[in-house]
Structures are given as structure tokens and as C-alpha cells.
Amino acid sequence: MASSMILRSTLPRTFASTTGRSSLRSVLQVRAASSATQYVPGGPILKGTVNDPTEFPPPSRTHGSYHWAFERLLAASLVPMTAAAFVTSGSPYPVLDGLLGLSLVMHSHIGFDSMVVDYVHKRKFPIIGPILTWTLRSATVGVLVGVYQFNTNDIGLTELIAKVWTA
Numbered sequence: 084m085a086s087s088m089i090l091r092s093t094l095p096r097t098f099a100s101t102t103g104r105s106s107l108r109s110v111l112q113v114r115a116a117s118s119a120t121q122y123v124p125g126g127p128i129l130k131g132t133v134n135d136p137t138e139f140p141p142p143s144r145t146h147g148s149y150h151w152a153f154e155r156l157l158a159a160s161l162v163p164m165t166a167a168a169f170v171t172s173g174s175p176y177p178v179l180d181g182l183l184g185l186s187l188v189m190h191s192h193i194g195f196d197s198m199v200v201d202y203v204h205k206r207k208f209p210i211i212g213p214i215l216t217w218t219l220r221s222a223t224v225g226v227l228v229g230v231y232q233f234n235t236n237d238i239g240l241t242e243l244i245a246k247v248w249t250a
Contacts, residue, residue: 137206157190168241169248180239184230192223 140146164183171179199219205212234240 154193157186157193161186161190168244171241176241177234177239180234180241181231183240184234185227188223188226188230191226192219195219 164179164186167176167179168183196216196219199212199215203212203215205216230240233243238246
């Protein structure tokens, strides 16, 4: 036990003093001499990567403040529509079923689209970004068709909410 402690404490000192410093110094000198690139303070700036500035999209009314206002209006309108769905039954109010179904799907689509745009940007992920965008769009169309079929051929969303709530 004591001999291993002595060996552990003396080995690094002897290695560092005799071979370690000189070999490290020679490796650094060889590496510095063989380097073809110059040192740039702050690191290299690579072209064609995430270091490039972002290109700003052209101004558009549909993607500016109107888009933001539409998202807030849609989110705020879901509260009274959901309350109205709880109060009324589904059969005499098919318009409420349609509006609630369309609003819920569009609200979900806008939220998921914001996630895809923020976290799977097509500039950083050139293959999976557009695939996810088009997958989301096709899933939204599929859900809209399903909600339409459910509202017209079955009991409707408001009746479903009432049945689930009382079950």
C-alpha cells in the first residue's frame, strides 16, 4: 500500500521533468511549423455555414404584424367557442362544430409550424426541414378532412365534448 502511494506520487514528477516537457515542446514546435493556416484572433470565419449572416425575407403583410394579430385573435376566440360548445349541444349548431374544428386545427398548425421554423430551419437542416414542413401541411389537411367527416357524418365535436365530459 505504501509503496504504491510512493510510486504514484513520484512517477508524474519524474515523467514531467524529464520526458514530458521536452516531448510536449517538440510536438508543439512541429505542429506550429507545419500549420498552413494563419491564426486568426477570435477564431476562423467559415463561409457557407452558420457563421454567415441571415438573409432577411422581403417585407410581407401576411408575415408581419397581421400574422401575429391573427394568431392572437385565433387563440383568444378559442376560449368563447369552447365555452359555447360546453353550453350548447352539437345537433342544432353545426356551424359551431365547423368553426371549433377549423379553429382548433389552425391553432395547432400555427403552433407546430412555429416550432418547425424555429428549431428545424431549412438553412441548418436542408433536407429534413422542408420534409417536416410538408409533412405538417399534409397532416393538417388530413386532420381537416377528418374533422369535416366527423362533423358531417358523425355526432360532431360539441356533442363529443359533451359526451366525454359527462362520461
